[in-house]
Amino acid sequence: MEHGSPILNSTDNSQQAEASSELTALTVAAFAMASLVETRDSDTVNHILRIQHYIRSLAQRLQGQPSFAAVLTDHYIQLLYQLAPLYDMGTMGIPDRILLKLTSLTPMEHAIMKTHTTLARDVIAQAERTLGRQSELLTTLKELVFSHHEKWDGSGYPQGLAGTxxxxxxxxLAIADVYDALISDRVYKAGIPHDKAVGIIFQGRGSHFDPDMVDVFMEMQDEFQAIAQRFADTELDMQRKIEYMANAIAEVAEL
Structure with a gap:
């Protein structure tokens, strides 16, 4: 029986350690940037953590299905986990008067709000041009920021993509984001109970959401609830957010 070269094994181990270190650094950097994004809207930092864990748990459950197995490798799921915090990075380009508005947006304001997807896509596209080559990381991030408001039936935005x-x-991300938005308290609304949120997700099966993903979500809904409880927002989190938004709104009103 032949054994691998000690030198080659050492090199492989070194490369794996370096890759692991890079992913860890990416996680820290992504979380830091996402935390900055979250300061400008009604979400809390815990929202980022919940989204990360929802996506990873759902993806891991889908790995065993033939239609997802080729895409949802362990490596890819870990990449999604690392990048998920940045999915709303485009909101950094939305004016405070729209992003912080507590009442319904006008049609014009809503149209501007929708541009957060294309703003983020354009930033990443510029990064790709600067890099000068294809990058799995940037490609995946571009998918997350650009397409998380698409709907299975084609009624979403910005491209009106449908199905696969x-x-x-x-x-x-669509399932994770909507579920968390439904159950979470915001400055302007109270969250709804887990069971009602699950019902709304199920109603969106085949219209808003991938039906196969919804089926798996229904089977593992308790995991989503456990994640929500584990990373629940505290009263202090909400108070800080209320104070920040009150000050920000006051500043906007003075303009």
Whole structure:
């Protein structure tokens, strides 16, 4: 029986350690940037953590299905986990008067709000041009930021993609994002109970969401609830957010 060269094994181990270190650094950097994004809207930092864990748990459950197995490798799921915090990075380009508005947006304001997807896509596209080559990391991030508001029936934005035209990454994020938005308290609204949120997700099966993903979500809904409880917002989190938004709104009103 032949054994691998000690030198080659050492090199492989070194490369694996370096790759692991890079992923760890990416996680820290992504979380830091996402935390900055979250300061400008009604979400809390815990929202980022919940989204990360929802996506990873749902993706891991889908790994065993033939239609997802080729895409949802362990490496890809870890990449999604690392990048998920940045999915709303485009909101950094939305004016405070719209992003912080507590009442309904006008049609014009809503149209501007929708541009957060294309703003983020354009930033990443510029990064790709600067890099001068294809990057799995940037490609995946571009999918997340650009396509998480697409809907299975084609009624979403910005491209009106339908079905499997929507990247798997964005389909996963759509369920995670909507579920968390439903159950979470915001400055302007109270969250709804888990059971009601699950019912709304199920109603969106085949219209808003990938039906196969919804079926798996229904089977593992208790895991989503456990994640929500583990990373629940505290009263202090909400108070800080209320104070920040009150000050920000006051500043906007003075302009």
């Amino acid at each position: 035209q929507i990247p798997v990454s964005a389909r996963l």
